[in-house]
Amino acid sequence: MNRFIAFLLLLSANSxxxxxxNDDPLLREPKPLRxxxxxxxxxxxxxxxxxxxxxxxxxxxxxARLIQGAAVNTLGEVPDSAWYxxxxxxxxxxxxxxxxxxxxxxxxxxxPWQILSAKTEGVTxxxxxxxxxxxxxxxKFDPPDNPELATSVDVIxxxxxxxxGYYTPENxxxxxxxxxxxxxxxxxxxxxxxxxxxxxPRDVDDLLENVPKDKEGRYRAMASLFLSGDIIGPFRYYxxxxxxxxxxxxxxxxxxxxxxxxxxxxLNHTDAKSLNSLDCLVSEGDxxxxxHHLIDFGASMGSDSVETKRARAGNEYFVDLxxxxxxxxxxxxxxxxxxxxxxxxxPGVGNFxxxxxxxxxxxxxxxxxxxxNRLPDDEFWAARKVMALRDEQIRAVVETGExxxxxxxxxxxxxxxxxxxxxxxxxxxxxLPLVNFEVRDGRLAFDDLNVLYNFAPARAYQAQWSTFDNxxxxxxxxxxGNDFSVPPxxxxxxxxxxxxxxxxxxGDRKTMxxxxxxxxxxxxxxxxxxxx
Amino acid sequence: MKLLRRMIAGMLCLMAPLAAQVNSRAELIESxxxxxxxxxxxxxxxxxxxxxxxxxxxxxxxxxxAGKDGLRLRAGGLPPGTGFAxxxxxxxxxxxxxxxxxxxxxxxxxxxxxxxxxxxxPRLAGEHLFxxxxxxxxxxxxxxxxxxxxxxxxxxxxxxxLENTAFESSAGVxxxxxxxxxxxxxxxxxxxGPGQSHDVVSADRLFxxxxxxxxxxxxxxxxxxxxxxxxxxxxxxNKGGNYLLRYFTYxxxxxxxxxxxxxxxxxxxxxxxxNERRIIALRAKSILSESHNGxxxxxxxxxSLGGAYDLRGFPAFRYYDNNALVLNGEYRFxxxxxxxxxxxxxxxxxxxxxxxxxxxxxxxxYGFGFRSxxxxxxxxxxxxxxxxxxxxxxxxFDDAF
Numbered sequence: 001m002n003r004f005i006a007f008l009l010l011l012s013a014n015s016x017x018x019x020x021x022n023d024d025p026l027l028r029e030p031k032p033l034r035x036x037x038x039x040x041x042x043x044x045x046x047x048x049x050x051x052x053x054x055x056x057x058x059x060x061x062x063x064a065r066l067i068q069g070a071a072v073n074t075l076g077e078v079p080d081s082a083w084y085x086x087x088x089x090x091x092x093x094x095x096x097x098x099x100x101x102x103x104x105x106x107x108x109x110x111x112p113w114q115i116l117s118a119k120t121e122g123v124t125x126x127x128x129x130x131x132x133x134x135x136x137x138x139x140k141f142d143p144p145d146n147p148e149l150a151t152s153v154d155v156i157x158x159x160x161x162x163x164x165g166y167y168t169p170e171n172x173x174x175x176x177x178x179x180x181x182x183x184x185x186x187x188x189x190x191x192x193x194x195x196x197x198x199x200x201p202r203d204v205d206d207l208l209e210n211v212p213k214d215k216e217g218r219y220r221a222m223a224s225l226f227l228s229g230d231i232i233g234p235f236r237y238y239x240x241x242x243x244x245x246x247x248x249x250x251x252x253x254x255x256x257x258x259x260x261x262x263x264x265x266x267l268n269h270t271d272a273k274s275l276n277s278l279d280c281l282v283s284e285g286d287x288x289x290x291x292h293h294l295i296d297f298g299a300s301m302g303s304d305s306v307e308t309k310r311a312r313a314g315n316e317y318f319v320d321l322x323x324x325x326x327x328x329x330x331x332x333x334x335x336x337x338x339x340x341x342x343x344x345x346x347p348g349v350g351n352f353x354x355x356x357x358x359x360x361x362x363x364x365x366x367x368x369x370x371x372x373n374r375l376p377d378d379e380f381w382a383a384r385k386v387m388a389l390r391d392e393q394i395r396a397v398v399e400t401g402e403x404x405x406x407x408x409x410x411x412x413x414x415x416x417x418x419x420x421x422x423x424x425x426x427x428x429x430x431x432l433p434l435v436n437f438e439v440r441d442g443r444l445a446f447d448d449l450n451v452l453y454n455f456a457p458a459r460a461y462q463a464q465w466s467t468f469d470n471x472x473x474x475x476x477x478x479x480x481g482n483d484f485s486v487p488p489x490x491x492x493x494x495x496x497x498x499x500x501x502x503x504x505x506x507g508d509r510k511t512m513x514x515x516x517x518x519x520x521x522x523x524x525x526x527x528x529x530x531x532x
Numbered sequence: 533m534k535l536l537r538r539m540i541a542g543m544l545c546l547m548a549p550l551a552a553q554v555n556s557r558a559e560l561i562e563s564x565x566x567x568x569x570x571x572x573x574x575x576x577x578x579x580x581x582x583x584x585x586x587x588x589x590x591x592x593x594x595x596x597x598a599g600k601d602g603l604r605l606r607a608g609g610l611p612p613g614t615g616f617a618x619x620x621x622x623x624x625x626x627x628x629x630x631x632x633x634x635x636x637x638x639x640x641x642x643x644x645x646x647x648x649x650x651x652x653x654p655r656l657a658g659e660h661l662f663x664x665x666x667x668x669x670x671x672x673x674x675x676x677x678x679x680x681x682x683x684x685x686x687x688x689x690x691x692x693x694l695e696n697t698a699f700e701s702s703a704g705v706x707x708x709x710x711x712x713x714x715x716x717x718x719x720x721x722x723x724x725g726p727g728q729s730h731d732v733v734s735a736d737r738l739f740x741x742x743x744x745x746x747x748x749x750x751x752x753x754x755x756x757x758x759x760x761x762x763x764x765x766x767x768x769x770n771k772g773g774n775y776l777l778r779y780f781t782y783x784x785x786x787x788x789x790x791x792x793x794x795x796x797x798x799x800x801x802x803x804x805x806x807n808e809r810r811i812i813a814l815r816a817k818s819i820l821s822e823s824h825n826g827x828x829x830x831x832x833x834x835x836s837l838g839g840a841y842d843l844r845g846f847p848a849f850r851y852y853d854n855n856a857l858v859l860n861g862e863y864r865f866x867x868x869x870x871x872x873x874x875x876x877x878x879x880x881x882x883x884x885x886x887x888x889x890x891x892x893x894x895x896x897x898y899g900f901g902f903r904s905x906x907x908x909x910x911x912x913x914x915x916x917x918x919x920x921x922x923x924x925x926x927x928x929f930d931d932a933f
Contacts, residue, residue, distance in 0.1 A: 021555065033562075248568055319868045339807055
C-alpha cells in the first residue's frame with residue numbers, strides 16, 4: 001500500500017521536472033487538505049521494540065543511492081507544516097523560550113481537581129485530571145528516591161523541543177496537597193493487579209504514598225495539558241499515514257524526524273520512539289487536519305522516568321550485538337569510557353554527563369528508522385539550531401524545571417552547554433558549514449560556522465560561478481567567475497535566470513553549491529546543496 | 533485480482549491529473565496530496581499490523597511472567613534434576629498489598645509435582661509486622677542419592693521417591709525496613725519410597741541402612757531467624773547484601789528417632805562497579821545439623837550439595853551429610869539489556885561432624901552462564917559448569933543466589 005502510494009506520487013512528481021519553482025524556497029507548506037476520516041491506532045511498546053530491533057521497517061539508505069532528507073525547501077530548511085514550525089532559536093527572547101508551547105494554562109487550584117483516570121503501572125503513578133476550568137491534564141510524579149528528577153526534565157525538554165520547532169504539550173510543575181485531588185463520579189481504576197473497578201479515596205492515598213513531598217508537605221508533579229483536537233494515536237518513524245492525504249513524505253526521510261536525532265542526542269532523550277508521539281485531528285475553522293506532536297520527555301537527560309537513567313542509555317541500544325559480542329569474547333573485560341564514568345550524586349539530576357558524550361555515537365533505546373537514515377546535511381540542519389542556543393537561554397529553560405537544589409540547575413546547564421558544543425564540532429565538520437548566504441556589495445557573502453563558534457580557524461574557499469539551466473540542471477562555467485565576486489556578466493541577465501556557485505576548500509572533498517535567481521537587479525539565494 | 537483491478541482503475545483515473553502542469557512548489561505538494569487523497573479508503577493499517585500493536589504480546593508476556601493478579605504460567609521451582617516444571621499459578625492481592633494469596637500447581641513430564649499455596653500479610657502495623665502461611669504437597673519420584681558423606685562415589689548413583697506435605701508459618705517484626713526478626717515453624721510429613729528411575733537403582737537397595745530410608749515419620753519444626761536484606765532488589769540484585777541466620781529444632785512426632793537441631797547461615801554480597809555494569813556476587817552458606825541424644829538426621833533432611841544452586845559442576849544432590857558449607861563467586865556483566873553473562877566458581881563440602889567443616893578438601897567447580905533479567909526480576913538461567921566429575925548444564929528460572 002505504502003509503495004503503491006509512493007509510486008503514484010513519483011509519477012506525479014515526475015510530470016513536471018524542474019529544480020526550482022518560482023515560489024522556492026518555500027517557507028511554509030500549502031494549507032493541508034481537509035481530512036474527512038482518520039483511524040485511531042495504537043502502537044504496542046513491545047512490538048515496536050521488537051520490530052525496530054530485529055526487523056527494522058522503512059526504506060533504508062544504501063551505498064548505491066543516498067536518499068536525501070525530504071520535506072525540506074530548496075535551502076535545505078524544513079518549512080512550516082503540521083509537523084514543524086520554524087523558530088529562530090538564536091533570536092528567541094528569553095521570556096519566549098521560557099514560555100515554550102505555553103505557560104498560562106497551569107491547572108487551576110481554585111477547586112479540587114477531579115481525577116478522571118489513574119495509571120498504576122510502573123513505579124511512579126499518574127493521574128488524568130480535570131481542573132476547575134474544565135481543562136484536562138496528565139499528572140506525573142517523580143521516582144520515590146529521586147525527587148524532581150522526571151518532572152523537571154519533562155518540563156525542560158518540552159520547551160527545548162518546542163524551541164527547535166516541534167509541537168509539544170504545555171508542561172507545568174505543580175505542587176498540591178492531598179485535599180486538592182478528588183475523584184470524579186464514575187471514575188474507574190485499574191489497580192496494580194490489573195483489576196478494573198470504581199476508584200476510591202483510599203486508592204488515591206495508596207497512589208500518593210510513595211510520591212516525594214517538599215518541605216511544606218506538598219506533592220510535586222508535572223501537569224501536561226491535554227493537546228487540542230481528537231487523539232488518533234502516535235505517528236510512526238517510517239512510512240506514511242495511509243488515511244491522511246497530507247502525509248506524503250515517508251517519515252523515515254523527513255528531515256525534521258531525521259534531525260530529531262541531534263536534538264534527542266543533545267537532551268539524551270533516549271525514549272524517542274513512536275509511543276512518545278501523538279497525532280491529533282485538529283480543526284481550524286472548516287479545516288480539519290492531522291497535527292503531529294512529540295510528547296513525554298520524562299526519559300531525557302539523567303532521568304528514565306521511573307528511575308535514574310542507567311549508564312547504557314544513550315550509549316547502546318537495549319540489544320546491541322557488537323558491544324555485546326566484545327564483552328562476550330573478552331569475558332566482560334572490555335569496558336568503555338562511559339561505563340567507567342563517575343556521575344555526581346545529585347538526586348534530581350540522575351545520570352547525565354557530557355564528558356564521554358559523542359554526538360555521532362549516541363543511541364536511543366532502540367533503532368529508529370528516521371534516525372538511522374540521517375545524513376550529514378540532516379545533522380547539520382539540526383546542529384545549527386542546537387548551536388544557536390545561547391548559554392543564557394539554556395540556563396533560563398533549565399530553571400523552568402524548578403530545582404530546589406541549586407547544584408542541579410548549575411550542573412545540567414553546564415552539561416547541556418558542553419554537549420551543545422560537542423554537537424556543533426561533530427556535525428559542522430561533516431559538511432562545509434557555510435550559512436547566511438547573501439549578495440552584498442557585489443560579492444557572495446556568507447558565514448563559516450566553524451569560525452563563528454571558534455571550532456576552527458578561518459580558511460580560504462574557492463568559488464566557481466556558472467549559469468544554471470533549471471530544466472536540465474546543466475551548468476556552464478562563467479569565464480572569470482572563480483571568486484566570490486559576482487561576475488559582471490550577471491548584470492545583464494534577465495529576471496528568472498538561474499546561476500550557481502560551486503564552493504570548495506582546498507584539501508577537503510566536501511563541497512556545496514549555492515543557487516541564485518535573478519530578480520530585477522537583485523540576485524536571490526534560492527537553493528543550497530551540500531555534498532560530503 | 534480484485535485488488536489489482538482496483539489498483540489499475542485507480543491509476544487510470546489518476547493519469548489525467550498527473551499529466552497536468554504544476555507551476556509552483558506549493559502546487560506540486562498540493563498535487564501530491566490530491567493524488568493520495570483520491571486513493572484513500574480511510575484505512576490506516578492492515579489487520580496484521582493492528583493485531584501486532586494490539587498489546588497481545590504484552591498480554592502474553594504478562595501471562596508468562598510474575599507481576600499482576602490472576603492466572604498465569606509458572607515455571608520452575610522444583611528441586612534440581614527433576615526436569616522442566618511448569619504449571620498454572622493464581623495470585624490475588626488484597627488492598628494495597630496488605631495481603632497476597634498465591635497458589636500453584638507445577639509438574640514435570642517425569643511425574644514430579646508440587647502444589648502449594650501461600651498467604652502473606654507483609655504490611656501489618658504499618659509494615660512493622662509480617663505474617664506468612666504456607667502449605668505444600670510435593671511428590672518427587674526420582675531424586676538422586678549417592679550415599680552419605682564427602683566420599684560418596686559417583687558410580688553409586690541411586691534414586692528414591694520423596695513425598696512431602698508441609699504446613700508452615702512465620703511471623704515477626706521489622707524494626708527497620710531492611711531488618712526482619714521472627715519465628716517460623718510448621719508441621720511436615722515425609723514419605724520415602726523406591727525410586728522410579730530406570731537409569732539407576734533404587735536407593736533402598738543400595739543404602740538400606742541410611743537413617744530415614746526405611747521408616748517414615750513426621751516433624752514439627754520451629755525456631756527463630758534474623759535477616760538483614762539491603763539488596764536493591766531481591767529478584768536480580770545489583771548491589772547490597774543479604775544476611776540470614778536461622779535456627780530450627782526438628783522434632784520427630786512419630787518415631788522419636790530423628791529429632792535434631794539445625795543452624796543455617798547465609799551471607800550474600802553484591803559489589804557493583806563500572807556504573808553497575810559489572811557485579812561481583814559472593815555467597816557463603818553453611819548448614820549445621822546436630823541430632824538429639826542418640827538420634828539421627830534423616831538423609832532426606834540432610835543438607836545436600838550439587839545442582840543448579842550450589843556446586844553447579846556436580847550432579848544434583850551429589851553430596852549429603854549433616855553439615856554443609858558452600859562458597860560461590862560470580863562475576864556478572866550485561867551482554868545487553870535483559871541478558872547477563874556470569875563467570876563463576878563454586879566450592880563446598882559436606883561433613884558428618886561439625887568439626888570437619890573447614891576449608892580443606894573442598895569440592896570445586898567453575899563455569900559460565902547466561903541469565904535473562906527483565907526489569908528487576910530474574911528470568912531464565914542457563915549455566916554450564918565443570919568439575920572433576922564432568923560437565924553439567926542447568927536450566928533454571930531464578931539466580932543461583
